[in-house]
Amino acid sequence: MKHSIIIIQVFIVAAIFTSTSCTKFLQETPKSNMPASEYYQTTEQALSALNYLYDKGTGIPSFYSVRGGLYDASNSFTFDNMSGLANNVVAQNTSIRNFASLTQGPDNCANYLGGIWRNFYSSIADANSIIANVENNGNINAEAQKKILATAKFFRAANYYYLIRLFGAVPLILKPYTSLDNIYMPRTSVDSVYNSITEDLNWALTNGMLADVPMGFNGNNISRGTVQVMLSEVYLTMAGYPLQKGVEYYKKALNTAKELLNSGGGYALFTSSGRLTPFDKLRLSDYDKGSEYLFFIEYDPSIQQSPFPQYSFPNTFPSPIPSTNLKIQYSLVLSTWTPSTQLLKMYDSANDIRRHEKQFYSTSFVYKSTASSDDTAISFSAMPYRWYDSAALFMTGASGKYTAIYRMADAYLIAAEAANELGEDPTPYLQPIIHRAYINMPAIPGDAAGRKNFILAERCRELAMEGHFWFDMLRTRLYPDVSGTNPTFSALIGHSNGRGQFYTTKDLLLPLPPTEMQRNPNLQPQNPMYE
Structure with a gap:
């Protein structure tokens, strides 16, 4: 499990104080923060900063992590929902329901959009700080320097890859801010942003000295295969x-x-x-560091647990289960991601092993009750069995399953x-x-x-x-x-989403967050059909 020891902050003095009586107070050095110029003195410090890019609070890990509450789950769930191939029937955030009904807009989804935008740009800012301070840094040995830069450039590219697909043209910021100059960056063309993405990824492949092994074989750090x-x-x-x-x-x-x-x-x-089966292995945490995985989000049941087992049973599932000693160890299980009817129809239920019971999906829970010698089954609509973790569900309430x-x-x-x-x-x-x-x-x-x-x-x-x-x-x-x-x-355009709404050209991009447009007038104009 990676741990981030310190977060580098850049301090900008925004006002000049003239009172001489405050001079000594204003000259006091902060004890709990360290400016970037005084950090990165050792390889260990650089690696500590790098580990923050893997943190679930920002960027790609944030997009796939449950951060807005169990009912709303991850951003990735929201866009699966928008596709119509999966459903979230318990979403409490109205923004998620708006995406599902294709009624999303800059006003009715403002906070949700702002969260996505800020999480990606926060990670980009961290990557920019690492790149700027590690390049040509004589305190860090050459091999470690290349691997650190490759990882930071990978995450910068990955964050822009998600931003550009969701929002279209976005500001391309490749250097850390050290002053108030040029903070209102205009949007950069989609083509130019993609060129920057491929430049970063190719640099990581060519110069990064990344291990050519699966991520789990590389101490859960990105590898050459991740970038490829x-x-x-x-x-x-x-x-x-x-x-x-x-x-x-x-x-x-x-x-x-x-x-x-x-x-x-x-x-x-x-x-x-x-x-x-191979699909059992995709489910079991014993294989999380296996040969198939190229990029994942790491969890540890003793530090930060995965919430995903809670999505493997519907919210109607009984707990405790009658006539047994079985009780769900979580306070909630929820139908937050369920396969749509059209997705399930795409599988050959007889011939496709993935559609067999308890491979990708399950429709029942079978158990022995104290009231009968026969098996008893609780039936329900198809749920994602990929996230089922029996130990976490019925014993520990803590899962370490990677995403x-x-x-x-x-x-x-x-x-x-x-x-x-x-x-x-x-x-x-x-x-x-x-x-x-x-x-x-x-x-x-x-x-x-x-x-x-x-x-x-x-x-x-x-x-x-x-x-x-x-x-x-x-x-x-x-x-x-x-x-x-x-x-x-x-x-896609003109097609039904399976819920009675039809996709239009508006849906090809999300609206820019209105709070960001208020801060930065150079983001104008708003994306088409959201004006």
Whole structure:
């Protein structure tokens, strides 16, 4: 578990005091804070600052962490909800309900939007401070310096990657603020921000001396594979909407993903062993540091627990369970993320192991009661079994299960999609995914359009619960038409979200937070159709 020992703060004097009687008081050095210019004197200090980038309070970890309360859960849940492929039927924050009904706006979602914006920019500010103070720092040994810079640049790029997809053009800030100069930065073009993202990620790959092993093999620090999977997805996104850079960037996406897939660093999809399926291993915390995970959020039951087991049972689940000694150890279990009907229809319930009971989803809890020798079942609508943790639920009330952001499955599916867009056969990249997912491997369509539908559907099926639904819709501008287990995809704009509302061009970007626009008039104009 990483611990951040100190947060670096930059102090700006905003007023000049002329009273001589206060001179000595004003010259007092703060005891609990240290300006950046006096920090970064050792490698240990730099690493301490770096660890804060992994903290769940800001940036990417914040986006995937439950911070607004159990009913509202994470930002990633909100955008899964917006996609219509998942539901939050208990959300208390009206902003989340507005996203679900496509009625979001700058006024009715102001605080929620501001929270997303501030969390990403806070992490960017920390990364900028680390980069500025570690570059050319003679107090830090060369190898450690490169690894620190690679990690900071990775997180800076990752934060901008989320901001640019959600808000469009945003201010590109690459240096820490040390004065009030240039604090009202204008929005930078989407193309320029993406160029900065790829520059940071490529620097990390080329110069960062990152370990070429899965993240869990690297002390839970980002590795070369972490950077590669994100860079390949960035290229895939740049090839699609809104930039539509096409063939050149599909090639970059494919080549970057292939470098990862062909690495000798021990990256690998989970496979069956004994009675465990690969999908059991995705659920069990014993495998959190395994070969499949490329980027995750770390939890520790003794320090900071994962709340996600509470989402594996509906809020109607009885506790204690009648005629047993079983009692849920949490105060709440909630239906905060549930698969939509159309998502469940995308799985072949007989042939797709992921859809089998207690793989990705569950519809019952079976137990022995003291009143009967037979098994007793509590039935409910499909819930996410990926987050089920029996020990935490029924014994400790504390889970250490990590949260996956990128896995090797992402790399295979990115390569498959890019290859297909280039007119190449995606089968070598699809086969490892479908071989482990199906009892009998389904036929891969022979035409490019059919293969595209198949690949996009596999992304929905395989990467469910990992926050990809809405971002895939934004970059492809496509939405699944589900009448069976082989969905086709049609235009996102004008498509129903499954709740009676229809997507418009307004929904392609979020409105900029009004508080930020009031602070910084250079953010004008507001995103289209939110004026």
